[in-house]
Amino acid sequence: MPPTADATSPSAAGGQSAADSAAESATTQPAARPRSIRARAAEQRFNETQKNVSDAERALTEAEEELANARRGNKAAKEMRVKGAEEKDLLQKVREEADERLGKAKRDERAARKALEAARDEADQVKTAKEKITELEQKILKFDRDLNKVASDPALAQEYGGGKGERPPSASKQAKEYKKLEKERAEAVDELEGRTRDLTQTIAEQVRRMTPGPEGKVRALQNAKDLSQLEGGKYDMLAPVEGQPIDVTTGQPIRADQTWESDHIMPRVEIAKDPRFSALDKAGREIMIHGIPENELPLETIVNRSKQDTPMNKWLMGRGKGGKALDPKIAEALRAADKRARDAVEAMFKKLMEARE
Numbered sequence: 001m002p003p004t005a006d007a008t009s010p011s012a013a014g015g016q017s018a019a020d021s022a023a024e025s026a027t028t029q030p031a032a033r034p035r036s037i038r039a040r041a042a043e044q045r046f047n048e049t050q051k052n053v054s055d056a057e058r059a060l061t062e063a064e065e066e067l068a069n070a071r072r073g074n075k076a077a078k079e080m081r082v083k084g085a086e087e088k089d090l091l092q093k094v095r096e097e098a099d100e101r102l103g104k105a106k107r108d109e110r111a112a113r114k115a116l117e118a119a120r121d122e123a124d125q126v127k128t129a130k131e132k133i134t135e136l137e138q139k140i141l142k143f144d145r146d147l148n149k150v151a152s153d154p155a156l157a158q159e160y161g162g163g164k165g166e167r168p169p170s171a172s173k174q175a176k177e178y179k180k181l182e183k184e185r186a187e188a189v190d191e192l193e194g195r196t197r198d199l200t201q202t203i204a205e206q207v208r209r210m211t212p213g214p215e216g217k218v219r220a221l222q223n224a225k226d227l228s229q230l231e232g233g234k235y236d237m238l239a240p241v242e243g244q245p246i247d248v249t250t251g252q253p254i255r256a257d258q259t260w261e262s263d264h265i266m267p268r269v270e271i272a273k274d275p276r277f278s279a280l281d282k283a284g285r286e287i288m289i290h291g292i293p294e295n296e297l298p299l300e301t302i303v304n305r306s307k308q309d310t311p312m313n314k315w316l317m318g319r320g321k322g323g324k325a326l327d328p329k330i331a332e333a334l335r336a337a338d339k340r341a342r343d344a345v346e347a348m349f350k351k352l353m354e355a356r357e
Contacts, residue, residue, distance in 0.1 A: 024164045036137055037353070038196055041278035042130035043198050049123035050144035056116040061111035063105070074098040091245040108294045122202050129198035136192040143185035203285075207272040208309075209290050216262035220296040221245055225338050227297075235333035237298075243296030244312060248330050254300050263299040264289075265334075265341040276349050284352045294344035297337060312338035 035043075044050040077098040082091050121179070151166060153174055160169050168174040221240055228239035238246055246262055254260050264271075271277060271288055280288065301306065307315050316331050325331070 017150070024057055038133050038192070038199075038275050039137065040356075041196075041199055041275045042126070042133045042137055044281070045126045045203070045278050046123075049119070049126045050117045053116070053123050054150040056112070056119040060109070060112040060116050067105040067109045068100075070098070070102040074102045113156045125198055125202075129195045132195045133192065133199075135314055136188055136195065139188050140185060140192065143188065147181050147185070149177065150174050150181065180338045192338075195277050197273070199278050200275065202268045203278055204272040205270045207285075207289060210268060210286075212262040212264075212290060216290065216296055217260075217298070218260035219293040220298045223293050223337075224298055226294075227333065227340070230340075235336060237329055238337075240298075240331050247300045247303070248326060248334060249300070249324070251327050251330060254298070259301040260298050261301055261304045262296045263307060265295050265297050265312055265338050266345050267311060269309045270311065271345060274349065276353055278282055279356070280352055284356075287352065288345070288348060292341070292344050292348055295341040297334075 073261070077091075080091055080094070081089055148189045151168060151174075153168075156166075156168055156174060160172060164193060168178050221243075224238050224240055224245055228236045237251060238248075240246065241253040244256075247258075247260075268289055272285075277285060278290060293332045310318070312334055316334060318324065319325055326334070
């Protein structure tokens with residue numbers, strides 16, 4: 001079957017007389033086509049970046065005002081004259097404080113200016129992505145209609161049989177046109193994915209700074225306990241011992257002289273790159289990062305820093321290739337934890353998106 005797009009058109013109502021239809025059309029408007037997840041994400045990010053620019057402009061104005069005041073104060077301090085030794089000591093202190101204030105004001109003004117430049121660059125990137133996403137989604141919808149039109153050519157059914165709308169046989173003259181449209185549609189989809197990355201890249205960078213904190217360690221420790229009890233204790237090698245989590249690289253409890261952190265099994269950046277993440281408000285994003293206990297697990301600090309944003313399966317494979325493979329049973333438990341975490345992330349995405357409808 002040719003690809004189909006979501007919500008291409010509202011379905012027509014049936015069983016009405018012409019008069020009834022006319023009366024209804026006079027009082028109601030056609031149903032609006034639901035916006036896609038990408039379109040909502042683009043709108044959300046566009047509004048956010050415009051606000052970021054306004055905030056950065058305001059911060060720069062304040063920094064420039066402080067710099068101007070600091071310069072005046074510094075100049076006044078340098079022009080002050082005193083006679084007594086005590087007064088000279090006091091004046092020296094005043095001048096040092098004025099110099100310190102001026103230096104800080106200059107640094108703050110430079111930082112504010114750079115922040116504004118970055119905010120404007122981000123806003124421009126998102127604005128372009130938003131416009132292209134709208135254009136590409138419409139383009140893909142047109143490809144879907146054209147593909148359906150080619151596949152529904154009555155001549156196909158007459159010559160080759162089969163159901164209406166099926167993919168044209170390779171021997172048919174319609175097959176060449178169908179293949180061309182398919183290729184062009186695939187190229188448009190690839191570009192759409194790229195434009196979506198333009199929306200999510202900066203968010204992903206922000207998410208890296210959303211660390212779990214002490215509460216994350218509580219969630220991670222509890223998840224390790226829960227995992228150890230799944231399938232009749234099949235993964236009990238992950239069970240904490242006297243409150244200490246297991247070091248997955250050794251299979252032993254993390255020592256008291258070691259530190260550990262809460263690791264996101266499905267990396268935060270991977271979650272943030274999902275278009276649905278951008279469509280959520282700040283509270284929803286916080287839930288996706290810190291509100292899914294199944295996605296947090298204790299890792300010894302050095303191990304966690306080495307894993308970083310690497311997906312679990314890729315990390316396990318990398319350790320194997322590097323001659324540092326984990327115990328097979330622990331690796332199996334971590335893969336099970338990864339699947340469970342991803343299922344929980346997907347379920348939460350669906351729940352939050354449904355709440356926004």
